[in-house]
Amino acid sequence: MDILVVGANGQVARHLLSKLKELGHSPVAMIRKEEQAEELLKLGAARTVVADLEGDISAAFAGVDAVIFAAGSGGHTGADKTILIDLWGAIKTIDEAEKHGIKRFVMLSSMGTVDPDKSDRIRHYLVAKKLADDHLKRSGLDYTIVRPGSLTNDPAQGKIKLEPEIKVRDNTITREDVAIVLANVVEREQTIHKTFEILNGDTPIVEALDALN
Structure with missing residues (x-):
């Protein structure tokens, strides 16, 4: 598949390009x-x-x-960039996919978007992510929304905890593992119309995704 990666110069996306290529896809990097x-x-x-x-x-x-x-707007920008990139940029991307007849859409979101009011420090970011996710759910696209927890730059572990909402957030997840999840989600029909959270855990990534129903 020719897969457009929006935000291709980001830390997760840079891993994602190679993961998609390894799976036989042709990633198109939007820069x-x-x-x-x-x-x-x-x-x-x-x-x-x-x-x-x-x-x-x-x-x-x-x-x-x-x-x-x-x-993503990044952790060092203000709320204005969060609105323009994480919310409005996401909405524009969703709408353009629909206009171009592209059905498959994978969203890299964030843990904590279920209830942004529980966070004070990054509430504006979580609100933006939630509104973008909600817009995607209302679209006609075959979507998957992936919500990782706190990200690290450690090497991939290859194993995750995957749940619709993880109540006990006792771990982080590597950016490389998030990229592996995103790459493996694209062609798995059982992930369509699913929203889930991920952290590093004990289940091999492919096994965790294949267990979705």
Whole structure:
């Protein structure tokens, strides 16, 4: 599949490019600046397309079979960027996928979006993520929403805890493991119209995904 990775220069997405390639897909890296292209091609992108979530992104969707939204405003930006990227950028991406007849859509969201009011420090971020997730659920797309917990840069463990909502948050998850989950979700029909949270745990990733029903 030709899979558009939105936010391809992000930390999770950079892992994702190689994971998709390993599974036989052709990842299309959506980037803001042309100078990012060379490195992402080395990481596994089949091609790149320049488009800015704060502008017109329609040209990025030509010739792709699925979309993975992995963009984020980052922890060092203000609420304004969160609104523009994590909320409005996600909504625009969902709407463009529908306009282009692209049915498969995977959203990288966040744990804590079930009830953003329980968080004070990043509540604006969780509200943005929840509203974007809700917009996706109302769309006509074959969506999967993946909500990881706190992210680390440790090497992949290959094992996760996967539940609709994880009550006991006693672990973190590596960015590489999140990328492995996203890459393996795309072609698994049992993940369509599913929303789940993930942390590192005891179940091999593929086994955890195949157990969804």
